Amino acid sequence: MKLLLATHNAKKLGELRRVVTDQQLPYEVLGLDELPAYPEPAENERTFEGNALIKSRACAAATGLPALADDSGIEVDLLNNMPGVRSARWAGPGASDQANLDLLIAQLADTAEADRTARFVCAVAYTHPDGTEHVLRATMEGHLVSTPRGANGFGYDPIFVAEGNTRTNAELTPAEKDAISHRGRAVRAMLQWLVRRG
Numbered sequence: 793m794k795l796l797l798a799t800h801n802a803k804k805l806g807e808l809r810r811v812v813t814d815q816q817l818p819y820e821v822l823g824l825d826e827l828p829a830y831p832e833p834a835e836n837e838r839t840f841e842g843n844a845l846i847k848s849r850a851c852a853a854a855t856g857l858p859a860l861a862d863d864s865g866i867e868v869d870l871l872n873n874m875p876g877v878r879s880a881r882w883a884g885p886g887a888s889d890q891a892n893l894d895l896l897i898a899q900l901a902d903t904a905e906a907d908r909t910a911r912f913v914c915a916v917a918y919t920h921p922d923g924t925e926h927v928l929r930a931t932m933e934g935h936l937v938s939t940p941r942g943a944n945g946f947g948y949d950p951i952f953v954a955e956g957n958t959r960t961n962a963e964l965t966p967a968e969k970d971a972i973s974h975r976g977r978a979v980r981a982m983l984q985w986l987v988r989r990g
Contacts, residue, residue, distance in 0.1 A: 795819040795986075796827070798851035798861035803946050808860070810970055811979050817987065822857075830854035840864065840877060841927050844917035852919040860982065864914035864975055866948045868896070868936065870903060876913075879947070889947050893940065897951065900936060908936040912952065914974040916982045926985055930977035945969060 797808050805823040812819050824832075833850045835843040840863040847861030865879025875882040875896070883891035900908055912932040919925050933955045940950035942962025949961035954972055961969055970976040 793819055794822060794857055796822045796824075796851055796855055796857045796859045798824060798847040798859050800824050801946075804862065804975070807966075807970060807973075807975060808979055810966065811976060811983065814970075815980070815983060817983055819983075824851075827855055835863065835877070838877065840913055840915035841917065841929060843877060844915045845919070845925065845927060848917040848919035848925075852921050856921050858918065858920045860916060860918050860979075862914055862916045862975060862978065864912065866896075866910055866912055866952070868900070868908070868910045870900065870907060870909075893948060893950065896936075896948065897938060897940075901938070905935065905937060910934060910936050910952065912948075912974040914978040916975075916978040918982060918986065924989075926982070928978050928981050928985070930974045930981065932972060932974040932977070 797805055799805060800823065805821065809821050812821055833846050835846060837843045837846060843863035844861045847863070848859045851859035851861060863877065865876055867873040867876055879892070881887055883895040911934065913929065915927060915929045917925065917927045934953050936951045937953060937960065940962070941960045942950055944964060944966065945962040952961045953959065954961065
C-alpha cells in the first residue's frame with residue numbers, strides 16, 4: 793500500500809522509511825518530491841496538531857493517496873515553550889537550520905545548563921481520501937547544552953540531550969535516535985494504529 797509523507801525533508805522521509813522497514817510493514821512510503829507538485833498550504837495553526845492536519849488534508853486531497861504529515865519542534869521552558877510551532881522559522885521566514893540554532897544558543901547564553909530544560913514535540917496526522925483522520929502526539933524530554941556536538945540529525949539536534957543520555961541527538965546513530973525520538977515514537981504509534989485499522 794502506498795503511504796505519502798507530506799514533506800520535502802529527505803531526513804524525515806528517511807526516518808519514516810526506516811521505521812516501516814524495521815517493523816516489516818507493507819507500506820511503500822513516498823515523499824512529495826516523488827509526485828507532481830501541488831499548492832501547499834500555509835502552516836498557520838497555533839498547535840503542532842493543527843499544522844499537521846493542514847498538511848495531511850491538503851496532501852490527501854491533492855494526490856488521492858493516504859497521507860501522513862508531521863509538525864514538530866522544540867519547546868524551551870525558559871522561553872515559555874517557544875520556539876514551539878515557530879521552530880523551523882525561529883530566526884525568520886526561510887531561515888536555515890544553522891541560523892535557528894545560532895539564535896536559540898544566543899538566547900540561552902547567560903543561563904545555567906540545569907535550567908535549560910526542553911522537549912521535542914511531534915504531532916503526526918493521518919488523512920485518508922475517504923475522510924478518515926487520526927492525530928497522535930509524542931514528546932522527548934531533555935535539556936540543552938551551549939556548544940553544538942555531533943554531525944548527525946538536523947535542526948536543534950546538536951544541542952539537545954535527551955533524558956537519560958549524555959550525548960546530543962546529533963551524536964546518536966540514526967537507529968539510536970529513532971528508538972527514543974518524538975517523531976519515532978509518534979510515527980510508530982501511528983503505524984500501529986494503521987495496522988489495527990486494516
